[in-house]
Every structure is written in structure tokens, then in C-alpha cells.
Amino acid sequence: MPAVSAAPAVPVPAPPRTLGAGLLLTVLVVAFESMAVGTVLPRVADELRGLALYGWASSAFLLSSLFGAVLGGVLGDRRGLMWSAGFSLAVFAAGLLVGGLAPTMTVFVLGRLIQGLGAGGLGALPFAVITTRYPEAQRARMLAAVSSAWLLPALVGPLIASLIADLWSWRTVFWGLVPVLALVAPLCLWPLRGPAPRVGGRAESQTALLWPALGLAASAGALVEGLRSPGLLGGGLVALGAAGTALTARRLFPVGLLRFAGxxxxxxAVRGLAAFALLGTNSFLPLALNELRGLSLTAAGWVLSLGGATWTLGSWVQAQVERRLGAESRPLRVRVGLGLMATGLLTSALAVLGGLPLWAVYPAWVLACLGMGVGYNSNSLYALAAADPGESGRLSGQLANIEVLCVAVAAGVGGALIARLPLERAFTVAFGVTLLAAVLGWLAAGRLRRG
Structure with a gap:
């Protein structure tokens, strides 16, 4: 995610209300697609006979969105926000059509890759629009509105998607959003008309990040494919992908990330490990519930929707603790939150794999997401306070990119295990990997006090 443009020196007039409506509706569509797709993926893989590519359905979207965010920033700086928004909307819509009409799993993965390229640009768009098109007095309110626009899809997106798939088809989840985008696009694009901004230092900085972002996405993709491929080819891709990821990450993340420098x-690092653990599990949990325990897509959608609600509750809880105990409690809140998350993940794994009754997955996933809400947001506040003055925009990009990278790799690892092992063993190992990440995140959080 690119850095946010600096606020203009001259007063900014209030934009038309259509811009706010178009921006929020665009965020709603992207958020719904992002939250809903995991629920219907088991049916997609079954109908298209593409279980071997299951992990790529998530990884392709995430890795291309990482590059799409930087590309959207470059277009916005050099051609104007209308061009950036129009390009991202068109690409996202094209990806929805390709995915919804896909005759094979390979084409479906291609559609997800195209969707991610557009979604990355649309995900970064609100911050650029709010900074450059809204007066100072309205920015906090619009940022809150954008955050709230993610709330409803997180709560009901998985459930609605599963109901649509049961009543009609999983394809409706994708191509059914295209007419909505066609109605939303003019509301968002028309108020963004205007001359292209002058190219300055920020545009040059964004362009400098373009190739590292592409290299990181390609390297992580090679790593994911290497894990899925057997033999010497797989080993070579893993080595190449790991080396490329390490080299390109040095341009995008601070020194000391891998050694947990205070x-x-x-x-x-804690943010990445937490995302790897919980969101990585989220990528294969519906399939595991469906294949191992016979749970319907609707029932699996209820699990994910409950998780979205309690993640939000955890965020509210940590905000109340922050208000009462202050910033000094952040490191402790991170550790407590990640401890709850690890406990919830372990219990969820036991419920899915048969060590506990199936009903236990509901409170277990609620506990994991509650802990994530507490620890994740507390960690974000800690990171913002640890950044140098004037670096908040760059930090926002680093926070988003580490999350996308780790979730993409986690989904790829889960998909590789599903492709290469019997399903029960594959899910057992996948749960073990994500649990290990949760424990490492909890241990790493102990070093936050040194910052």
C-alpha cells in the first residue's frame, strides 16, 4: 500500500456528496468480495475439479493486490486520481467477470489475479482521495466511514455468499457485483475530474517502489508454486522465491524485521505472524469444515461471520483498555490478544480434526478472532507510535504489505499441503503451521517493550 500524499497547503473545498457515496460504495463492493470468497471456494474447487489450485485462488489475489496498490499510486500521482480509480475499477470488474465465467480452475485463478490487481488500487484509493479532496475538518469523519464500510461485509459477507451459492450459484457472487460497480463508478469518478497533479518527489518515490513491489509479488508467487510442485523444480522455485522475497523485502520493510529487532x-513482524496464523487458517477453514466434518457452506459461513463480529468486539475492547490504562498497556495487550488467538486456533483445530465435538469450533473461532481484535489493533497503535515523525504514510504501506505478503504465503502453504497430501493429514499439518506462527508471534511480542 503506497504512502499517503501530503496534505495540500491551500484550503481544500468540500467535495460533492456523490464522491463520498461513490467512495464508500466502492469500498463496500471490494470488502464484500474479499470477505465472501473464502466461503464459496470449496464449491468452486469441487465444481471445477481444481483442489490442487485451491491455495492459489487466495494467493494470486493477495500478491497481485500488493503490486496493484503501488501501481494505483503511481497512476494517481502521474495522471490524476480519476485515471487511477477508473483503471482499478475496470480491472476489478474484468477480474470478477473472468472468475464468475471461468470454465476451469486455472482460469478462475487468473480471474482472482486480475481482481487483486484492481482491488489493490481501490484499497489505497480512499486514503489518497480523503487526503487531497477533503478539508481537514472532514477527514477524520471520512476515515471512520471508510473503516465502518469494511465492518458490514466482515459480519455478513461470508453468510450472504454461502446463501447465494446455495440458492443460485457461486458464480453469482462474482459476476453479480459487476452491475453494482457499473452504477457506483460514475459517482466515484465524476467528482475526481481535474488536471493531473504536478509530478514531484512523491511520484518519483512511488515509481521507485514499483519494481520492488513487483519483485516481491513475483518472488512470493515462486515460493508458493515451489511448495506446491514436487521434485527438483519445486525445490528450485522455493529457493529462488525465498531469496527473491528476502532481497525485495529489504526495499519495502525496515532493517531488523527478520531478527525481531525491538x-x-x-x-x-508480529503483525505478519498474526495475519499468517489467523487469516491463513481462515483461508482453508471452510474447506476443512466441509470436507472433514460435512458442514454446509452456510454453516461454515456462520463460523466466519461470528469471527468477523468478535474481531470487531475485540477492537472495541482494546480501545476501552487504551482509554483507561493508556499507551503503556499496549505491549501487554498484544501478548494477551495473541495468547487468546493461539488458544482459539488450537481449540478450532481440535474441533475440526475430531479431537473435540464439532460445536466447539464456534466458540473457539470466536475466541481466536476476539484475541486478534485485541492484539492486532494494539500492535498497530504501538507501530504508529514507534514510527518517526512524518513517516505515517510509509508505515501504513508497510503494515498493509506485511499482512498481504504473510497471508498470501500462508494460503499458499495450505494449498500446497492440500494438493500434495491426503486431506486429513494436509489439514493437520496446515493447522500446525498456523499455530506455530501464532506462538512465534506471541513470543516476538515480548520484545515490544524494548522499542
Whole structure:
């Protein structure tokens, strides 16, 4: 995710209300697609006979969105926000059509890759629009509105998607959003007309990040494919992907990330490990519930929707603790939150794999997401406080990119295991990997006090 443009020196007039409506509706569509797709993926893989590519359905979207966010920033800086928004909307819509009409799993993965390229640009768009098109007095309110626009899809998106798939088809989840985008696009694009901004230092900085972002996405993709491929080819791709990821990450993340250097590097590492653990599990949990325990897509959608609600509750709880105990409690809140998350993940794994009754997955996933809400947001506040003055925009990009990278790799690892092992063993190992990440995140959080 690119850095946010600096606020203009001259007063900014209030934009037309259509811009706010178009922006929020665009966020709603992207958020719904992002939250809903995991629920219907088991049916997609079954109908298209593409279980071997299951992990790529998530990884392709995430990795291309990482590059799409930087590309959207470059277009916005050099051609104007209308061009950036129009390009991202068109690409996202094209990806929805390709995915919804896909005759094979390979084409479906291609559609997900195209969707991610557009979604990355649309995900970064609100911050650029709010900074450059809204007066100072309205920015906080619009940022809150954008955050709230993610709330409803997180709560009901998985459930609605599963109901649509049961009543009609999983394809409706994708191509059914295209007419909505066609109605929303003019509301968002028309108020963004205007001359292209002058190219300055920020545009040059964004362009400098374009190739590292592409290299990181390609390297992580090679790593994911290497894990899925057997033999020497797979080993070579893993080595190449790991080396490329390490080299390109040095341009995008602070020094000391991999060794958990105190302060900001540790905060970023904790965020990545937490995302790997919970969101990585989220990528294969519906399939595991469906294949191992016979749970319907609607019932699996209820699990994910309950998780979205309690993640929100956890965020509210940590905000109340922050207000009462202050910033000094952040490192402790991170550790407590990640401890709850690890406990919830372990219990969820036991419920899915048969060690506990199936009903236990509901409170277990609620506990995991509650802990994530507490620990994740507390860690974000810690990271923001640890950043140097004037670096908040760059930090926002680092926070988003480490999350996308880790979730993409986690989904790829889960998909590789599903492709290469019997399903029960594959899910057992996948749960073990994500649990290990949760424990490492909890241990790494102990170094936050040194920042």
C-alpha cells in the first residue's frame, strides 16, 4: 500500500456528496468480495475439479493486490486520481467477470489475479482521495466511514455468499457485483475530474517502489508454486522465491524485521505472524469444515461471520483498555490478544480434526478472532507510535504489505499441503503451521517493550 500524499497547503473545498457515496460504495463492493470468497471456494474447487489450485485462488489475489496498490499510486500521482480509480475499477470488474465465467480452475485463478490487481488500487484509493479532496475538518469523519464500510461485509459477507451459492450459484457472487460497480463508478469518478497533479518527489518515490513491489509479488508467487510442485523444480522455485522475497523485502520493510529487532521491526513482524496464523487458517477453514466434518457452506459461513463480529468486539475492547490504562498497556495487550488467538486456533483445530465435538469450533473461532481484535489493533497503535515523525504514510504501506505478503504465503502453504497430501493429514499439518506462527508471534511480542 503506497504512502499517503501530503496534505495540500491551500484550503481544500468540500467535495460533492456523490464522491463520498461513490467512495464508500466502492469500498463496500471490494470488502464484500474479499470477505465472501473464502466461503464459496470449496464449491468452486469441487465444481471445477481444481483442489490442487485451491491455495492459489487466495494467493494470486493477495500478491497481485500488493503490486496493484503501488501501481494505483503511481497512476494517481502521474495522471490524476480519476485515471487511477477508473483503471482499478475496470480491472476489478474484468477480474470478477473472468472468475464468475471461468470454465476451469486455472482460469478462475487468473480471474482472482486480475481482481487483486484492481482491488489493490481501490484499497489505497480512499486514503489518497480523503487526503487531497477533503478539508481537514472532514477527514477524520471520512476515515471512520471508510473503516465502518469494511465492518458490514466482515459480519455478513461470508453468510450472504454461502446463501447465494446455495440458492443460485457461486458464480453469482462474482459476476453479480459487476452491475453494482457499473452504477457506483460514475459517482466515484465524476467528482475526481481535474488536471493531473504536478509530478514531484512523491511520484518519483512511488515509481521507485514499483519494481520492488513487483519483485516481491513475483518472488512470493515462486515460493508458493515451489511448495506446491514436487521434485527438483519445486525445490528450485522455493529457493529462488525465498531469496527473491528476502532481497525485495529489504526495499519495502525496515532493517531488523527478520531478527525481531525491538520497536517498529518487531511490531511489523508480529503483525505478519498474526495475519499468517489467523487469516491463513481462515483461508482453508471452510474447506476443512466441509470436507472433514460435512458442514454446509452456510454453516461454515456462520463460523466466519461470528469471527468477523468478535474481531470487531475485540477492537472495541482494546480501545476501552487504551482509554483507561493508556499507551503503556499496549505491549501487554498484544501478548494477551495473541495468547487468546493461539488458544482459539488450537481449540478450532481440535474441533475440526475430531479431537473435540464439532460445536466447539464456534466458540473457539470466536475466541481466536476476539484475541486478534485485541492484539492486532494494539500492535498497530504501538507501530504508529514507534514510527518517526512524518513517516505515517510509509508505515501504513508497510503494515498493509506485511499482512498481504504473510497471508498470501500462508494460503499458499495450505494449498500446497492440500494438493500434495491426503486431506486429513494436509489439514493437520496446515493447522500446525498456523499455530506455530501464532506462538512465534506471541513470543516476538515480548520484545515490544524494548522499542
Amino acid at each position: 520497536g517498529l521491526p518487531t511490531a511489523l
